[in-house]
Amino acid sequence: MLLKQYKGEKTIPNSRDRLCRLIEWRRNLPSQDRAFLDARAAWIRHVVLDEDDLYGVLVPPAPEQFWFTNRKGVTKPREISELGHNQADAHHLVRDYFSVPHVIARLGEMLRTLAWLHRKDIVLGDLHRANVLVGGLANVPAAYVIDCDAVVFKGEPALRRTNFPYPWSHPMPTWPDPLDKSCDLAFFAHMTVGLVSKRLENIALTDDVLCHFPVAHGELLAQWLRRENAAARADTLSTVAVQWCRYVSDQGIEYVRSGTSEQRKPWKGVAAIPASPTGDIKLPKPLNPVKPTDRRLSPQLTQKSVLAEQVPTKRPCLGVAMIKVHFANTLCELATVFITVVMTAS
Incomplete structure (x- = not known):
């Protein structure tokens, strides 16, 4: 612990x-x-x-698949922002490069968790890139949420809300207190836009993002960004999450969208990515063990x-x-x- x-x-x-x-x-x-x-x-x-x-x-602590060892030999949690590296940056940093289907599949796993929590009347609240970890390319797509003590449980927060995960990016003039499910989806939609476009600072739902999703999903993302409560239903999230998870199959097949058509191609996997020189992953010891x-x-x-x-x-x-x-x-x-x-x- x-x-x-x-x-x-x-x-x-x-x-x-x-x-x-x-x-x-x-x-x-x-x-x-x-x-x-x-x-x-x-x-x-x-x-x-x-x-x-x-x-x-x-x-x-997070399970082993959510850690990686960088080129300096330091073991760190793999934050979801790692999905935002383009191929050149990933090669320079000696990190995994995640293609857009792999990005969407991991976002789908995160959305599955969000839908499950919303169905239990739980709002994550403190949802931002540093609080979501993802598994590497050698594993089946997975996502892991940390800092769960900041949740809003059945309308009651356990901790004081000190700031917003994205105070600079959201156009809404007011925020509910405590945060509600529509806030979770606004934060999640911001993450999706930045990661899929490979530009973390991007806050606009542009064509280079929309081209990877069905039209209906693009409309949902737009509604989530506007914090429209009607689009925050847990069953809607579950349906979208399942489809996003299928962008990468368990057999390593990527589903690539091009306009209104879909292409299916084998995932080249880890062999196509520069190997990390640091060897096996080792979990760090807790900083403050009790x-x-x-x-x-x-x-x-x-x-x-x-x-x-x-x-x-x-x-x-x-x-x-x-x-x-x-x-x-x-x-x-x-x-x-x-x-x-x-x-x-x-």
């Missing part, structure tokens, strides 16, 4: 209870739904407290422990880890011991 620490301005008075509600909601999902969520989102597992104050949350053996953790569980994820009996089940910050007291005790030793020696 990874520890995500909060700053004071990030939380609201009832953040703790609302975050615990997210944990309980996931725990009560049917096993099939929970497996679907875990494969696609870093949903929070535990709430971490400092005394009675909210300190942060524990979240799972282990059950840490002496800062209270051995007693609070009433919130019932919200913890069920784990094997060999591992303790901590629903809310109580972190006690006592560095000052520890230093005083060490100083007292040192003075006593000196006086005894003299």
